[in-house]
Amino acid sequence: MLFSRLLIPTLKENPAEAEAVSHRLLLRAGMIRKLASGIYNYLPLGLRVLRKVEGIVREEMNRAGAQEVLLPAVQPAELWEESGRWHVYGKELLRLKDRHSREFCFGPTHEEVITDLVRREVHSYRQLPLNLYQIQVKFRDEIRPRFGLIRGREFIMKDAYSFDVDEAGAEATYETMYQTYHRIFSRCGLEFKIVEADTGPIGGSFSHEFMVLADTGEDLLASCTACAYGANLEKAEALPSRPNPMPAPVGSAPEEVHTPEVRTIDEVAAFLKVSPQDIVKTLIYETDRGPVAVLIRGDHEVNEVKVKNLLRVTDISLAGPSRVEELTGAEVGFSGPVGLKLPIYADHAVAALGAFVSGANRKDFHLVNVNPQRDFTITQVADLRTVTSQDPCPRCGAKLTILRGIEVGHIFKLGLKYSEALKATFLDADGQEVFMFMGCYGIGVSRIVAAAIEQGHDEEGIIWPMALAPFQVGVVPISISDEATWEAALSLYEDLKNAGVEVLLDDRDERPGVKFKDFDLIGLPLRVVIGPKTLAQGKAEVRHRRSRQIALVDLDKLLDYLKDNIYSELHG
């Protein structure tokens, strides 16, 4: 392609609206433009990258035996009512009405539609297993779209849904998808980490997330420095800690201490001259099953996902100030478990304490020498806190690190959730009608584009991996008015095209500096500069974007040199 004929509106300066690296560079490199918050146009260069990702995803999904379909973006409300999600999904679901006032939504995901399709068309175990996928636009009316393509409201997703005759089959499919995802992200040139994940509202029994490691990642994950253990921070298990040797003798009774205006853990610790780990915070939560108290050691953070899962509720929120007063008899900051008439859920670390400090449920007072079970009853002890880098790996005991990641893929074992709700059954070999075992597998295709930039860039611009680059080679003639230079560039361009290389020829009448800057910005892996100086020696200059290394190559060896480099980066 000729540079002058492509719409590549590069920007010299950073757009004010963009903060994240990938967002800035996608805009500056002329790959995307914003239409509305979280909604973007893909320009020619951006679309080429997107197509590269799609191509890899398609190849690997097909290789794994999945079949491509294309489902509608607009879905009737009835299906969502049937699955129960019409009323559960919330504001994130973009709801619409047609001219007859019939209700629809713009699909944020397609479990309902696919299950409906399969229940109509599949009736025998002989037709199973089945794995169907599509690559399509999704819309989720996100609370806060951000970072350009990383969290858009409209985005491109590959979603796959599998149907198996039994749990063992479903697990085999899950394993296949696990391996397939590994291949996909490896081919995309991404450095990623596979972690255990909470299943969230999609439901199901277990799942893994594929995380691209990057500072701008919105997710935190715990990763073992020794073994393969990795988990989303909201899922990562905290091992029960050993009893704390510090506190006062277990024998003495709780004692009220006057602590005027002393509310936070730090304030209490300073005032009573104890360490935060000798204090227990009592958090009052509202749930759809009524209010509960959660006990967490002062130096720990509550993990609301774990609380939700333990209580088997879909929503929890911290009780407001007036509600706390109503339930505990004291202002926020003085809650404690002693005398509290609520179900009390304690983290392991709290139960392991000998005696601790807590609120007294009386304004300006705290209790010291509080003992679990002796002074109050714990409804249940569980893992309710978020792990820290101080925690040991739950598998091997080695050190954990906390990393940031961008979730680019997520695989779920769904089980029977949707097949039961939508009655997707088949007849097994014994003529019994049974529910299909389902799994679902998502990849954020447009998000991969952004994630690749987060991992591949420098001060000058994007550094694409060969597999995702919009063009593999850029050809830059120093001057298009110097005939020999232009002829040599054009001839190389034709040769490369004929050899099947994706090449961009900069035919613009610009000064060399302008072209170099633009090529650094758009990040093609290989750049060939044709100029009078090197031409006189029968050579051309090849610059590798990532390493910035420059090679002077004989003109007659140039084509092979480029082809070899492309091949080795794609397949080496």
Add this chain to the structure above:
RNA sequence: CGGGACGUAGCGCAGCCUGGUCAGCGCGCCUGCCUUGGGAGCAGGAGGUCGGCGGUUCAAAUCCGCCCGUCCCGACCA
């Protein structure tokens, strides 16, 4: 939805506090000359309802109110 910031030419910004020679700068764009190995130079030129509506005032980009939009920090997710 809570907290913070912003909205002036395609992009980046100044001007606003202290209302009146404030419609300005840089980049980009168009024409011509010149130049060609890391975003050149000269000359000429096009382009703006100062986010919108309303109010105060002799007078509003500037002060006030409401609304819209955008971004950043927290609860959702590929």
